[in-house]
Amino acid sequence: MTPMVVIYHSGFGHTEQVALCVVNGANRVAGVQAQAMSVVDVDWEVLAAAEAIVFGAPVYMGSVSATFKQFMDDSSRTWFAQGWQDKVAAGFVNSGALSGDKQVALQQLQTFAGQHGMLWVNFALQPSGTGPTDLNRLGSYSGLMTQADNEAPEHTPPQGDRDTAEAFGQHIAERTVRWQRGAK
Numbered sequence: 305m306t307p308m309v310v311i312y313h314s315g316f317g318h319t320e321q322v323a324l325c326v327v328n329g330a331n332r333v334a335g336v337q338a339q340a341m342s343v344v345d346v347d348w349e350v351l352a353a354a355e356a357i358v359f360g361a362p363v364y365m366g367s368v369s370a371t372f373k374q375f376m377d378d379s380s381r382t383w384f385a386q387g388w389q390d391k392v393a394a395g396f397v398n399s400g401a402l403s404g405d406k407q408v409a410l411q412q413l414q415t416f417a418g419q420h421g422m423l424w425v426n427f428a429l430q431p432s433g434t435g436p437t438d439l440n441r442l443g444s445y446s447g448l449m450t451q452a453d454n455e456a457p458e459h460t461p462p463q464g465d466r467d468t469a470e471a472f473g474q475h476i477a478e479r480t481v482r483w484q485r486g487a488k
């Protein structure tokens with residue numbers, strides 16, 4: 305069994321939609337049991353048991369949201385003991401603008417994983433184009449990027465971003481299984 309947690313914050317539901325797609329994609333992989341967890345209701349024991357933790361945040365003012373940052377700061381207790389060392393890590397960010405300074409927030413997540421001694425997995429998916437049904441339309445490789453318009457989360461991010469998020473979840477899960485198998 306390969307437990308995986310997608311931990312996220314979502315103030316208005318858009319990043320949550322992405323998180324659920326990442327979970328769905330991960331659960332396509334045999335032996336993987338992925339679950340979504342909100343940072344407003346953290347289960348530290350479940351995180352400790354995970355082989356992989358995927359971090360997801362909306363971009364607020366060019367950074368991960370303050371609520372996600374609070375989770376990062378709260379994880380310092382785990383950091384003291386390096387409790388997440390050698391777990392697989394990956395990240396995604398969702399914003400309103402096409403750029404929206406997402407790269408800054410993604411690098412915050414990558415640095416955060418580094419502080420925990422985790423193994424950051426990048427995202428190898430060639431963009432199929434730049435339209436709303438395309439895969440990796442935002443052309444991100446260091447993690448997943450999605451963009452949501454100012455509409456209800458049922459309608460945005462667009463289908464291409466949701467499909468990309470599923471592919472991302474599957475990609476991380478496959479590499480987690482490979483890493484776990486190699487460690488035995």
Ligand SMILES: Cc1cc2nc3c(=O)[nH]c(=O)nc-3n(C[C@H](O)[C@H](O)[C@H](O)COP(=O)(O)O)c2cc1C
Binds near residue numbers: 313363405451452453
């Ligand atoms: C306080 C605040 C700050 C924001 N700052 C940015 C920003 O810097 N760049 C951007 O593109 N979008 C920004 N947005 C828009 C959000 O990133 C966007 O609406 C996103 O889909 C929200 O995700 P959520 O519904 O999961 O909270 C901001 C939204 C809020 C509420």
